[in-house]
Amino acid sequence: MMKLLFRLIVLAALGWSGFWLFGYMTLSSAVPAWFEDRRAEGWVAEYDDLSVSGFPSRLDSTFENLTLADPQTGVAWNAPFFNMHALTYRPHHVIAVWPHSQTLAIPSEKLTVSSGDMRASLVLDPGTDLTLNRTNVAIESLGITSSADWQMTASALNLAMHRDENDANTYRLALKADELTPPAGYTLPNNIDLPRSFTSFRADLTASFDRPWDRSAIEQSRPQPTALDLTLAEIIWGDLQLHAAGKVTIDTSGYPSGEVTIRAVNWRDILDVARLSGQIPVSVIDTVEQALGFIAQLSGNANELDIPLTFANGATKLGPLPIGPAPRIYLR
Known part of the structure; x- marks a missing residue:
């Protein structure tokens, strides 16, 4: 009986080791092949070293000196290291960990991003498409410094993105930042009585896209939004308050149609x-x-406004007054 039990233990250990080895070999071959494919498309896709460890229960991948640059969008990212962790038996649930300092370049500027801790939990659907099911990103002690001479900080930032169970192209997003200091917080004159950071900065919306978020979002192009349902966006900065809620649809050119209701408290100070x-x-x-001053006279409330922001035919109206072209909502 003991011999049989021992043999079963040995067989189970060998089987599990083989399972881990299969995952190790898959990662060790698939990741370099992906980078080679990107380079063949004209990307800069380089790293100094890739190591896979974690036997027997985990598959941990560590990149050293990682650089990715997409020539079509002009977006480039560089990090001294990047970690991905997954349990051997749940390879589609990945924990990603970023370094304390990294750089992100876009066509107009270069951003240096610092953080005390930055990580994300990603749950992907099984399959080669790696379709995003849900993700939660948590950042502590965030700092962003731009080559365009601005900076922004937050003590914490949390972003959640969960796919709708009934629509593979629709995701619910929630964003919350604590003690967010915007660029204006560093440049305002001393005679303006405002705290340095926002009292509240949060948003909750449902976004529909023309296709799901999967590996093609990196390899080919970003899914484009087709509809936004804004449950609430809120910014409170001392006595200044800005709230928004509404729905818009977005055409294939990226222009919205619909209405968002904006509530502004002490709106003249916000504009100042x-x-x-x-x-x-x-x-x-x-x-x-000028438009808000006219509307405030009609409403009889000089400090608070509840007003619709309407988008139609490529134009924007604030209440009854046209104020300019509609913004183009397009993900590069």
Whole structure:
């Protein structure tokens, strides 16, 4: 009996070792092949070293000096290391860990991103497409510094993206940032009585896309939004408050149609902050201020506004007044 039990244990150990070895060999061959495919498409896709460890219960992949750059979008990412962890028996549930410092370049500027801790849990559907089922990203002590001479910080940032069970192209997104200091928080003059960071910064929306988020989002092009249902977006900065909710559909060119209701408390001060920040053209702020001043006279409330922002035929209206072209919502 003991011999039989011993043999069964040995067979189970050998079987599990073979299972882990299969996962190890798959990762060790598939990842370099993916990078080679990207280079064949004109990408910069390089790393100094790739190691796979974690026997017997995990498959842990570590990249050293990783660089990815897509020539079509002009987006490039560089990190001194990048880790991915998965249990051997759940290879489609991945924990990704970023370094404390990394760089992200876009056509207009270069961003240096620092964090105390930055990681994400990704659950993918089984299969070669690696379709995203859900992800949760958590960042502590976030700092972003731009080559365009601005910076932003947050003590914590959390982003969740969960796919709708009834529609593979639709995801619910929730974003929350704690003690977020926007670029304007570093440049406002001392005579403006505002705390340095937002009291509240959060959003909850449902977004539909033209296809699911899967590996093609990196290899080919990003899924494009077709509809946005904004349950709530909220920014509170001292006595300044901005709330938004509404729905829009988005055409194939990226232009929205629909209505978003905006509630602004102390709206003139909000515009003053935007003007002093230098991040928005003064001509745009002046146009918005004239429109809101007219609407405030009609409503009889000088400090608070509840007003629809309407998008139609490529144009934007604030209440009854046209204020300019509609924004183009397009993911590069």
